[in-house]
Amino acid sequence: MIQAIDRAARVLTSLQGARHLGITELAxxxxxxxxxxxxxxxxxxxxxxxxxxxGGQRYMLGPALLKLSNVYLDTLDVRARAMRWxxxxxxRTGLSARLGAELxxxxxxxxxxxxxxxxxxxxxxxxxxxxxxxxLGKVLLAYHPSxxxxxxATPLRSLTGDTITDPAALRVQFAQIVERALAFEEDxxxxxxxxxxxxxxxxxxxxxxxxxxxxxxxxxxxxxxVLNDLRETARNISRELGFTSWPPAVSPRxxx
Amino acid sequence: MIQAIDRAARVLTSLQGARHLGITELAxxxxxxxxxxxxxxxxxxxxxxxxxxxGGQRYMLGPALLKLSNVYLDTLDVRARAMRWxxxxxxRTGLSARLGAELxxxxxxxxxxxxxxxxxxxxxxxxxxxxxxxxLGKVLLAYHPSxxxxxxATPLRSLTGDTITDPAALRVQFAQIVERALAFEEDxxxxxxxxxxxxxxxxxxxxxxxxxxxxxxxxxxxxxxVLNDLRETARNISRELGFTSWPPAVSPRxxx
DNA sequence: TTGCATATTCGACATTGTCGAAAAGCGTTC
DNA sequence: GAACGCTTTTCGACAATGTCGAATATGCAA
Numbered sequence: 180m181i182q183a184i185d186r187a188a189r190v191l192t193s194l195q196g197a198r199h200l201g202i203t204e205l206a207x208x209x210x211x212x213x214x215x216x217x218x219x220x221x222x223x224x225x226x227x228x229x230x231x232x233x234g235g236q237r238y239m240l241g242p243a244l245l246k247l248s249n250v251y252l253d254t255l256d257v258r259a260r261a262m263r264w265x266x267x268x269x270x271r272t273g274l275s276a277r278l279g280a281e282l283x284x285x286x287x288x289x290x291x292x293x294x295x296x297x298x299x300x301x302x303x304x305x306x307x308x309x310x311x312x313x314x315l316g317k318v319l320l321a322y323h324p325s326x327x328x329x330x331x332a333t334p335l336r337s338l339t340g341d342t343i344t345d346p347a348a349l350r351v352q353f354a355q356i357v358e359r360a361l362a363f364e365e366d367x368x369x370x371x372x373x374x375x376x377x378x379x380x381x382x383x384x385x386x387x388x389x390x391x392x393x394x395x396x397x398x399x400x401x402x403x404x405v406l407n408d409l410r411e412t413a414r415n416i417s418r419e420l421g422f423t424s425w426p427p428a429v430s431p432r433x434x435x
Numbered sequence: 436m437i438q439a440i441d442r443a444a445r446v447l448t449s450l451q452g453a454r455h456l457g458i459t460e461l462a463x464x465x466x467x468x469x470x471x472x473x474x475x476x477x478x479x480x481x482x483x484x485x486x487x488x489x490g491g492q493r494y495m496l497g498p499a500l501l502k503l504s505n506v507y508l509d510t511l512d513v514r515a516r517a518m519r520w521x522x523x524x525x526x527r528t529g530l531s532a533r534l535g536a537e538l539x540x541x542x543x544x545x546x547x548x549x550x551x552x553x554x555x556x557x558x559x560x561x562x563x564x565x566x567x568x569x570x571l572g573k574v575l576l577a578y579h580p581s582x583x584x585x586x587x588a589t590p591l592r593s594l595t596g597d598t599i600t601d602p603a604a605l606r607v608q609f610a611q612i613v614e615r616a617l618a619f620e621e622d623x624x625x626x627x628x629x630x631x632x633x634x635x636x637x638x639x640x641x642x643x644x645x646x647x648x649x650x651x652x653x654x655x656x657x658x659x660x661v662l663n664d665l666r667e668t669a670r671n672i673s674r675e676l677g678f679t680s681w682p683p684a685v686s687p688r689x690x691x
Numbered sequence: 692t693t694g695c696a697t698a699t700t701c702g703a704c705a706t707t708g709t710c711g712a713a714a715a716g717c718g719t720t721c
Numbered sequence: 722g723a724a725c726g727c728t729t730t731t732c733g734a735c736a737a738t739g740t741c742g743a744a745t746a747t748g749c750a751a
Binding site: 180181182183184185187188191192194195198199218219221222223225226227228233234239240241242243244245246247248249250251252253254256280281282283287289304305306307381382383385387 | 437439440444448450454478482483484496498507508512537539561563
Binding site: 438439467468469470471474492 | 707708709710711712716717
């Protein structure tokens with residue numbers, strides 16, 4: 180691990196949390212001398228990864244990140260394949276559909292279809308949810324034991340009163356998830372919101388993403404038709420990616 | 436400029452261009468030994484800025500960029516203020532509206548409202564356009580002379596047959612743009628598409644963004660009403676940002 | 692204007708990244 | 722099915738590079 184790059188990435192992460200920070204504040208967070216931090220920030224700024232806030236002496240994240248992330252989304256094969264299927268899923272179920280991928284101990288939403296009723300809904304692409312509190316995340320963890328082991332070895336944060344933070348309880352769920360290729364979550368991330376998720380596998384059989392539908396907890400549990408639509412969606416996407424032997428199995432991974 | 440960070444950023448830029456690259460390919464592009472590149476890529480990967488492509492030995496941009504860029508958009512004060520005004524602009528004019536900011540020699544679209552007719556339109560947020568070929572970009576250059584000087588000192592790329600690549604011609608336009616607080620572009624970026632843009636200034640009077648409406652070239656030129664709506668929009672956003680003495684003037688900048 | 696806090700510059704030092712060489716994987720060909 | 726060639730990955734000595742203290746400049750507040 181190259182120190183300078185590690186520090187640069189930590190600068191970005193700090194700005195991700197705090198939005199606007201001066202050199203001294205950053206130096207405090209990173210426990211480094213201000214002059215060192217200054218050199219790092221200037222280097223990032225030269226590439227547009229960090230920008231000086233207009234009319235201030237503090238720094239914020241830079242526009243180059245937006246361009247990079249746009250290309251990132253374009254690069255994702257799963258996303259391109261999944262889009263038409265999730266749209267159909269949202270249409271058939273009348274619910275909002277999400278496609279999520281693993282980002283360390285969180286799930287990041289890489290595509291989203293609003294529920295068709297047209298109610299005002301925010302743009303969710305790019306949002307992250309702690310894996311243990313979401314159906315998407317539980318799917319990804321269930322099929323990625325080494326990540327699950329690492330996560331369960333740390334204390335888990337509770338987001339609502341209903342978030343499951345007990346490692347043993349989660350392990351039981353993971354086993355059931357793999358067995359049924361289906362994960363649930365009731366009010367565990369957001370009160371009043373529940374979801375169901377299924378795995379998406381690529382040609383090698385590795386689970387690389389998950390699809391979910393989100394519904395008001397008042398409509399819980401989902402009808403059997405919804406579960407079938409969801410399963411079909413994941414199956415269709417996986418098939419497009421070259422995976423045919425549904426359901427997927429837990430596969431050992433390199434993790435490198 | 437810290438060398439390691441510069442190299443890391445160049446890795447990201449290379450992946451932005453090529454989507455998928457192996458260590459050897461990257462080493463070729465950056466003109467560095469593969470072992471050096473490997474160290475850099477691994478460091479970026481540890482922070483999710485780069486990821487190994489599923490089932491391959493090449494690398495691509497990573498999901499952490501999406502999270503960072505989402506926070507970037509959230510931190511932009513202009514964007515938050517502008518959204519309701521551009522929506523109104525799109526509604527009144529029946530055209531698609533854009534909000535753009537400077538990213539080196541390009542404009543990056545930080546917000547977008549589709550034209551209300553509901554035709555299928557792609558998501559433009561995050562797209563970049565060479566500044567000299569867009570109305571948004573020409574506004575930003577006209578109010579940022581040092582950037583304009585730097586850009587005009589380099590050869591300009593032609594995107595369509597109508598792209599203006601002559602520095603002298605552009606300088607003439609810049610003068611007119613500042614005078615009228617209005618920039619035009621006819622088929623200069625995309626054939627069949629033309630646009631008009633106006634500056635957005637912050638409390639200090641610095642032009643930090645631009646708003647535009649895009650229309651089919653067949654509807655060119657825009658009616659006076661459109662120009663008025665556009666001007667009003669920019670004025671309202673600027674006022675929300677604390678700038679009152681419309682129109683903005685070219686202001687000297689630190690550029691640091 | 693003065694004073695304080697923060698950002699920025701500079702340069703000597705030694706920590707840190709670099710890069711050649713060697714090893715390990717992977718895919719492909721014969 | 723085994724051996725080749727290509728690419729990725731590991732390792733460690735060297736010196737180039739980043740680091741950080743001190744000094745300076747800048748900006749904000751009183």
